[in-house]
Amino acid sequence: MPTGSGHSTKAPSALIFDSGVGAISIAREVRRQIPGLTLHFGIDNGFYPYGTKSEDVLRPRIVDIASSMMAACGADILVVGCNTASTLALPQLREVLPQPVVGVVPAIKPAAAASATGTIALIATEGTVNRRYTRELIEQFAHGIQVINVPAPELVSLAEAKLRGETVTSADLVPVIERIFSVPNGNLVDTAVLACTHFPLLKEELAKAAPRPVNWLDSGDAIARRVRWLLDELKLELPKAPGTSLLLTSSDDNREQIERAFAEFSPSYLGASIPIKA
Numbered sequence: 477m478p479t480g481s482g483h484s485t486k487a488p489s490a491l492i493f494d495s496g497v498g499a500i501s502i503a504r505e506v507r508r509q510i511p512g513l514t515l516h517f518g519i520d521n522g523f524y525p526y527g528t529k530s531e532d533v534l535r536p537r538i539v540d541i542a543s544s545m546m547a548a549c550g551a552d553i554l555v556v557g558c559n560t561a562s563t564l565a566l567p568q569l570r571e572v573l574p575q576p577v578v579g580v581v582p583a584i585k586p587a588a589a590a591s592a593t594g595t596i597a598l599i600a601t602e603g604t605v606n607r608r609y610t611r612e613l614i615e616q617f618a619h620g621i622q623v624i625n626v627p628a629p630e631l632v633s634l635a636e637a638k639l640r641g642e643t644v645t646s647a648d649l650v651p652v653i654e655r656i657f658s659v660p661n662g663n664l665v666d667t668a669v670l671a672c673t674h675f676p677l678l679k680e681e682l683a684k685a686a687p688r689p690v691n692w693l694d695s696g697d698a699i700a701r702r703v704r705w706l707l708d709e710l711k712l713e714l715p716k717a718p719g720t721s722l723l724l725t726s727s728d729d730n731r732e733q734i735e736r737a738f739a740e741f742s743p744s745y746l747g748a749s750i751p752i753k754a
Contacts, residue, residue: 488707488710489514489515489551489553489718490551490703491545491555492557493554493558495520496521496674497639497737498557499517500737501675503738504696506555507741508700509703510704511718512717514718514719515721515742516721518545518724519723521731526538526558534561534565535564538565543569545724551575553578556577559601559671561579562579563581564609578706580699581695582669585613587691591666594621597624597656598624598626598671605626622661622664631672631675632674634678635677635678636674638677656668666691670692679692679694721741723738
């Protein structure tokens, strides 16, 4: 594992990687907890969305693109801000990168521990719901807990619509709400796992549309705490303010939309982008 000795001339930084802008939910929590950390953003928009691609195609793609983006920005830590990419490629990324890699996995363990009724909802893309990795998490951490799988791919486009300034109404969320609460034992759900980084962007809207209060859990807090721990392990001292961020993309598609979405973190990166073709 690298130490901080080789990074004394630049501000410590993390690259947050995703295929779209859903990782903004992770970035917001990292920035809230670690305001001095420089955040770079690596967006594989040339292959968006990941949820519709096969595992055999995705896995090498994720490793190649994320590795190239890490080399381009020189980040100290890679944060894979995407459940699909994390559940597919974390071991391979950790093999090829000298820097630590933090992945986002569904918050099944804390949800199972928090549930008083023993019934939780797992809200995810269809790929994550059906992935072996997810089933193993359930078997390991939710033994004896009923998990209602709720595929909700439409939440991805609704979250991105919200980031564009569009209004997401309760009516837009009715199909997802019904998949949670209008199924057998849906009346017992007291904890819902938002198992895609896009979904926390709609937490307020989901809570408003729900027929009753439930605990909506995501992985943002745990990821930020893990990044903070790694910075301490690497002995990297943080400045009071972050440095200049870079925005790296794999395509020019939807470039302006991506820049607008991440402008809240560092408008200065807009002129310092590094497109990566793949």
